[in-house]
Amino acid sequence: MIVDSKHSTSKSYWVRLVVIFFLGWIVIYAGRSVLSPLVGELQTQFGLTKAQTGGIMSLFFLAYTLFQIPSGVFGDRIGRKRVLVTGFFLYAIFIACIYFASSFSIFLILWILAGAAQGCYYGPQYALSTEAIPKKWITLGSAIIGSGMSFGIAMGYYLSSVMISVFNTSWKIPFVMVAIPIVMVTLLMIFCIKEKGSALVKIPSSQKTNFSQLFKNRNLVLAYITIFCSIYGFFVIITWLPNYLEVEKGMNKIEASQIASIVPWISIIGTILCSYISDKLGRRKPVILFMMPLSLIAIFSIVYCHSYIELIAVLVLYGFIGKISLNPVLIALVADNAPKVSLSTAFGLYNFFGMTASICAPYFTGLIADKTGSLNSGFYLAAVITMVGITAMLFVRERQTAN
Template sequence: MMWTAIAINYIDRTVLSAAAPYITEEFNLTAGQMGIIMSGFFWSYALLQLPSGYAADKYGQKKTLGIAVVWWSLATAVTGLATGFKSLLGLRVALGVGEAAAYPSNAGISSKWFPDKERATVAGIFDSGSKFGGAVAMPLIVWLISLYDWKWTFVIIGSLGIVWGIIWLFFFKDNPEDHKLVNEAELKYIRDGQEKKEGTDKVMPMKWYQLLKHRNIWAMCIGFFMINYNSYFFITWLPTYLVQERGMNLIEMGIIASLPLLTAMVVEVIAGWTSDKIYSKGLLSLTATRKLFLIIGLLMAACIGFAAFAESAVLAVVLLCIAKSGTTVAASQVWALPSEVAPKNMTSMVAGMQNTVSNMGGVVGPIVTGFIVGATGSFVPALLFSAALIVIGILNYAFFLGKVKPIEA
């Protein structure tokens, strides 16, 4: 259900992109107005990461995530009733309000429901939902629009999350101790495998801003910013790059653009599982395991720079698949870190803080890429700049990130 929530999350945020040509024509919107509407999601999404993380830790992930998914699904469904620029912008902001709670809540659930040795596997699984959602969203939505129209498409897609929310609120419990399907053996397996027993109380040992005194929090935020700057290229500028720079037609682009996401989805789960096996067997310490996979992932992500110089389109696509897969190898560790570094009962808060900064990379990345391409007439400098930021990310995780252990109040 954690995986499905993230998949729905990404499908819902993609509907507007697919329907944009129809919406623009019906409401006579300018390209600038549509750009503002699309960016409205990130205003609320980035700004509400911290409050969402606080709510999840304070009131529980059951209420926070359940209400959030229903909220953003209603915002998606109601978009079909929009009447113009203002209502579309307002509903896009409302979508971001709900979706802000997804990742912080999932990080908190991981810390309560799984032993330490399974954290990266769980992180890899639930985050892989974003790649699945991003890959299937466009063909699914275009197909629905062709069958019905863009308004009914929003209603149909929105209903998915409402059904999910109803099941979640009936099925999920914040703590494994409270779930009737958890027997003593499973509970012992979970709790005996946790260094800190989260959820047994809801006392937060420090204020959220006190987290900023700790070096590992800064390292996590800086590193994830560099990763997300790179990642957002694949869901914003990649289609344009394939058409303009590599000469593909729209049908070829539609197929090829999904390949990096689908490849990355599989690689992320494998990376999370492998890193957990290495740690649980005692081959490496937790810190060495996390750093090793973060650095391997970012070295793979740096292939985006080599793609700029690839002579053939096939080689460029292969390198882009490696680069995107590298960001997900790193992401499997990134989403395990909050539960391993956060003080007791503050995992969702730390995840929200990390995701706030990372989404600034998502906000500025497409803008900077656009300016570089506009100024130079080529994607080569833009891809090289993205690779340079990945190098900074490698140095950050190698030298600035300290020992991976819970922060003590």
């Protein structure tokens, strides 16, 4: 495990880390969500069904998910900064090269490789930030980092919809545009993240934690189940909501992207507020059990909204208590229960199980739409899976932690 105590305990350093990792999540989610408003163009150009279109995102997240555990393990063994910088550098290259894709097969390969490169981020990033941020600010610090997801989703939606609808560019141009800030964040990581050179601090064998020990931890396992259920509903929304609003609600592309962006914008407020409450309580379970039932109601209600006001109200509710807002509270639960020598691995496992839902959600939602002729049933399934997450959280055993 790499720990530079001088930098880890410096206030200016942990604040700088929070800013850099906040920007990291912006460009990661911008790269993901830039595709969602382009669904119609992809279906038209390549003759894809909804299931096949959903499969594009599912394959991206399959690659992303498969790299969660290896990146976490390598982060613990060879250095978190090394893994982060390598992943981001490759991410920028692969997503920019989509511009040169001459066929659907080449596009798909580059898109999958971009997903694999993103997979190097989560475990090492949260291991570095968890070590650096003071205990009393861990949930709030993680919330600020995670709020970058909100900005990234909105950025991706706006970028692709405006480039296509206003400037009439090729659907490939948004991928080139999003590669520019990725390179900038990579440079920030190179120059601002500090480690003890390239040397690693050797961990005594008696302190090493293997996978079986992590899976024997009741609270960690329940946190993994809960994040899967939360992420499933979230990726139904961010993958299909813009297209759903176009097809089912009759909105144009820019209007649909603006309405869909309500979720990430509102989640900024919800993330910080819910995380602050969790830190003040010194507990995670009560906050999660408040948020998830409301998330269930919001997902289920999307189908039944018949006016802009109703739809906006439901999306505001989901944004406030949905996956993005829930994530830092669950991260704190993992941090409270994971062995410190295996933080990167524990977070890699956490995101591995969570992002498994991102593989399933886009494809199964599209498949259900092909079978039923509507995306409505996909939202119903997301609501049912959210109920499973609520049930899992009921069995968490938690003690109040010191504020």
